[in-house]
Amino acid sequence: MVVPAEHALHEAIQVSPLILSDDVRRQKIENRVAKMRLSAATARKIQDVFISEMNKGIHQQPSSLQMENTYIPELLDGTEEGLYLALDLGGTNFRVVLLELAHGAPIREEVKRYYIGSELRVGSAIPLFDHLAESVSDFVISQGLQDVELPLGFTFSFPMIQHSLDVGVLVTWTKTFNCPDAVNKDAVRLLREALDRRGDTKVKVLAVLNDTTGTLVQGSTLDHNTAVGLILGTGSNACYLERADRVEHWETERHGEREVIIDIEWGAFGDNGVLDFIKTDFDRENDANSLIVNSFTFEKYIAGKYLGEVVRVILAKLTKERLLFVGDSTSDSLLTPGNLTTDLVSHIEQDSLDGGDSNTKEILAKFGIIPDEDDIRIVQYVCEVASNRAALLVSICLASLIDRIDKEQVTIAVDGSLYKHHPRLEGWMKQYISLLCTSGRKFKLIHAEDGSGKGAALVSAIAHRLKKRLQ
Template structure:
């Protein structure tokens, strides 16, 4: 009973879930009108998706972490027919040195790749997936707001990374390429989803971080910095990891969440991400297990050194323990507890499984509250939601839960979840193809 009392705060009632969805909608609407909101609702200036007429060769650069990739993609009648990919290791001095060094290094790798595939002199268009917070001024302008992850190159924040990369390519003079589209991994996931299923209208990342984007009516968005061309829709990058940074959903914040926040690098920010993403789910479980042990409700009140270390309990362990719950076994849970040097009883195993279930379930409910709100806001009868990310891929039942909850919350809409892997690579090439088609049609108008 005492255990239930302590964990009760992690259980969300139906009313609470609906309330989160309503507040999400209010924040979205404020963000669209450029009013103060925890949601940026960033205009990506992508007004259309694939229409089946796109053909040609496109380059793509995917930069979002310590590895980056360059792709050469061939598209025929809106379908991907061939792709060549090369992975590169990001040198530490490029990540942490000057912006000039970073972009010169990227340009060098692009040049190597282009020469290797005999396209250095073809003047190919290139899409650039840049998975950092940025502000768009057009489909081919992206200004870095701030570095995240392990990047800290100087003199880049506040500057247009497309211009910086294009200038670095031109400084070399040994390769002809024009960057005509910039996007983040979430937009890339939606575009990659379109290749598989043309009904795709939402993209979601559920991995280390989390975000979503969707197609909104163009006239609902007050923020346009480039010339309008009669766009009916536009792809909006929500940046939902920051949902609630202004306190609007603090009513779901528990004592445990406050500790996760205190242990994190970014205090009082990425609030929504801290409830649902892979970066924090394991830490949340660890904090709860330590609290229960300190209250003598677990492991006979005895903590190991390892379980007391911040961030030692990774989210993939939560997924592994959840596999035990689905398969009605204890194999993974016992292995995890042994690795943490914890002495456990069968009751302890049950409790650990229960904590992983409660935290995962809460994450699924919160995601579902937001996805169902998006379906209602778009008001399309049939929508595919493209998803990428390790938590979505490896958690054994988060997909099942999200499917079930969204159906309950938005019963009048047909939808499906689609796993769209590698949106950040192929998605950049697709964005480039769409941008080229639009460029040509605008030139004809003029």
């Protein structure tokens, strides 16, 4: 049976043929981007490597996958009642969320956004965490809840090492943050101390998590078969429910847990060189143009922050080799790193889906390019090849997770701008996952929005329940 399955996979991952008026030119372009097109055999090899890296990571052996224990040992059980808070910190704007639960399901949600000025994002961490605490107090008092004990889940979207459900040690700041005195410190403790300095609310920080974990938990309120959380936006990561007896890194006391959410941190998959066999010259240039070279290897193949740049690098190369925009003096803007963003790739892909060219023409016009029919076809072809590879790579890893999770049916909760706005990713993923799964398990993809807000409040409800049980 393996051969027909591989044949079906081989057939499925073929992209639309490039049809040009000049056959020699077509052949040259197809040859140039051939390495971007992964064969069924290569897909299986990537799958083997991913499974191997997961097993090494979970057994605390050197691996490009962190396989972080989140210490969340179960999902909502329907008994959760009352009010729960979330503090969602991921960028210059952050949110405080209040969720009211009845029978484990959200019945009311209040949200307020706050801003962090540039002066608070650098220097000492104390003013930053004081500002977070002040904002939490402002929100709680505005809701008239200052005298109510409120459990809080803290979404801290920076690389951290978790030592328990409520201890997350910052590894490094990213984005526009740089408060050196917080590195190697517990973010929960910094927040608790800031709240204690104020002393004007009864907020209790019970859990720290990232948005991927929150997405899985949020998804579980929409579909009880949810066992995988996926972020496919500017960045990418996934987490899943793992059997607790497989997990070696467990610093707290065990209480007979059957499963636990593992945060894979798959953006770094391949940082140790295990994926170099699929790396093209285009990927090397994309990496060289990125902020931190030789890091986030997998993310650079698939995520919204980089997909547009991969396409731009290919188009720029084809232009320089006089295979694209031949009769046109291409403006320098297409040759400038970062100028072709992933949302534009999604718009061009919509044209390919519709059999049109209006979006493609409009986007190229912004670069000062008036394309001919062949140019349009080449641009659409390159966008499809890069997007299709991203969908296949994500699907390879998701199929491996479905095979690993011992459940009849697995639902994957997904959030993120790329998944939401790219017109073809979801369809490709459904097709590829079903062909790549060796277990033949049923699966489905659901869109679970706001794991970093709602999901964090739900995690605080789980943490609150666990705490009461273990007291």
